[in-house]
């Protein structure tokens with residue numbers, strides 16, 4: 001199903017294309033700085049991938065190890081990873097509007113799952129924005145109840161943003 005796309009690790013040289021995809025996928029309100037993605041690549045260079053079609057970047061997934069149940073703030077540079085990381089934090093997944101529905105997101109997510117397994121990170125966490133909650137629910141993520149600290153962290157992500165966690169790797173990721 002993913003034959004339409006080629007998947008490969010992301011590099012610093014991909015960042016202009018990644019930022020362009022983010023702008024088109026999420027809109028101007030969620031545009032992050034290049035330094036935000038650079039810091040993810042610095043601390044987790046093996047946890048970022050792009051999907052290409054005909055040599056052009058049409059989607060990406062960035063992740064990194066994390067700890068606990070509070071996500072990093074939106075548009076924040078990672079200065080250092082916490083000690084004893086116990087969670088795979090999926091920083092962002094996005095696909096260009098015109099390239100959706102063809103399996104790009106699933107191809108990227110499969111690579112994320114393989115990385116989680118290789119790192120021994122059984123728990124995954126992310127912030128679902130916009131209409132993406134249903135996409136993550138289908139993949140086994142569940143919404144964390146908001147407390148005051150979490151609600152404050154989620155507020156910049158826009159109305160309806162939710163922190164979602166998945167406690168275990170899916171059956172498919174165990175093979």
Ligand SMILES: CC(C)(COP(=O)(O)OP(=O)(O)OC[C@H]1O[C@@H](n2cnc3c(N)ncnc32)[C@H](O)[C@@H]1OP(=O)(O)O)[C@@H](O)C(=O)NCCC(=O)NCCS
Nearest residue numbers: 093094095100101102103104105106128129131132134135
């Ligand atoms: C969410 C997103 C990455 C999905 O990309 P995509 O390339 O269309 O996804 P795929 O083609 O791999 O679809 C995988 C499956 O998820 C389903 N799906 C996609 N979006 C969905 C949604 N919002 N709710 C429920 N299911 C969804 C697809 O129908 C497909 O199901 P199928 O395999 O049974 O046909 C894309 O819509 C996007 O970039 N959205 C804007 C950015 C965003 O919100 N990213 C998530 C960050 S929280």
